[in-house]
Amino acid sequence: SAVLDNPLDRAPVRVLDLALDPVEARALALPLMRAALESARRELKPHGPFWAGTLAALAAGLDGPTVMGQGLLARFIDYEIERNRRGLGIRFVELKIGTGERKSELEPDVYVGAVDLPLGEGFVRLQGSVDRVDQGERGLEIIDYKTGSAKSMSEIRDGAAFQLPIYLAAVSAKTGCAPWGMAYLKTPLLGVIDVVDVTQARGKPAYDVSALVTQALPRRLGGILGALSKGVFVHLPARPPGGSHSPCNYCEFSTACARREDVIVARQDRANTDPASLVGAYRPDTPPARQ
Numbered sequence: 001s002a003v004l005d006n007p008l009d010r011a012p013v014r015v016l017d018l019a020l021d022p023v024e025a026r027a028l029a030l031p032l033m034r035a036a037l038e039s040a041r042r043e044l045k046p047h048g049p050f051w052a053g054t055l056a057a058l059a060a061g062l063d064g065p066t067v068m069g070q071g072l073l074a075r076f077i078d079y080e081i082e083r084n085r086r087g088l089g090i091r092f093v094e095l096k097i098g099t100g101e102r103k104s105e106l107e108p109d110v111y112v113g114a115v116d117l118p119l120g121e122g123f124v125r126l127q128g129s130v131d132r133v134d135q136g137e138r139g140l141e142i143i144d145y146k147t148g149s150a151k152s153m154s155e156i157r158d159g160a161a162f163q164l165p166i167y168l169a170a171v172s173a174k175t176g177c178a179p180w181g182m183a184y185l186k187t188p189l190l191g192v193i194d195v196v197d198v199t200q201a202r203g204k205p206a207y208d209v210s211a212l213v214t215q216a217l218p219r220r221l222g223g224i225l226g227a228l229s230k231g232v233f234v235h236l237p238a239r240p241p242g243g244s245h246s247p248c249n250y251c252e253f254s255t256a257c258a259r260r261e262d263v264i265v266a267r268q269d270r271a272n273t274d275p276a277s278l279v280g281a282y283r284p285d286t287p288p289a290r291q
Contacts, residue, residue: 083134
């Protein structure tokens, strides 16, 4: 991609923009994907039989039919073409925000400054990397690549998970494009590329994405900061700290919290024995009643 003065000015990119005919567009995309794989191989320098097999599985089908069928990257092109047909294109890939890195031809989507999300009495500063941002007629969709488990629709709707809403709020504010979607993209080496749309339930919209990002999210973040400033915080799940199963390893707020085991145990005990001590603590919203 071209290195722009302001990477947020980048227009969406689509496989179907390569040619008018979808078959021709796919044929042109295959060598581009092969070149991208070779670039990654030269940079990472993988070696040994494991990586040889992995690279073969990734590349299967990029140079024509093989006994291995269509590998992940060839299937990924087909997945992108299907999304293009629905009016979606990739606007940013690995968008880095305030990480101190410099833009380059290999990593053009680098926004130098941090992004501040204003709250009622302060702000939250966002610094990090967004896997992918797509754009369609209805606005922006944040996509997080996953190889394992993902947050659920209800966790995001009710305010128990914040990564995707915060990313969507930040990119939407900086680009001026409406917030529209949030999803996890699972790309197994073998098997079907799967999208987990966390704005949908049973194939229908589960909540108003714009209202969640522009109204509920600032309220929730303000509640979290207010609770932390008063030293009132609930450790969930109520599980003994320490080791690989520590609740802190999966907590959305761990980077802003004391993680000493004695502090965690004391807070868990207080939550279990003295409900009055939790007045003002942040809690996710109560799930809406089923109709």
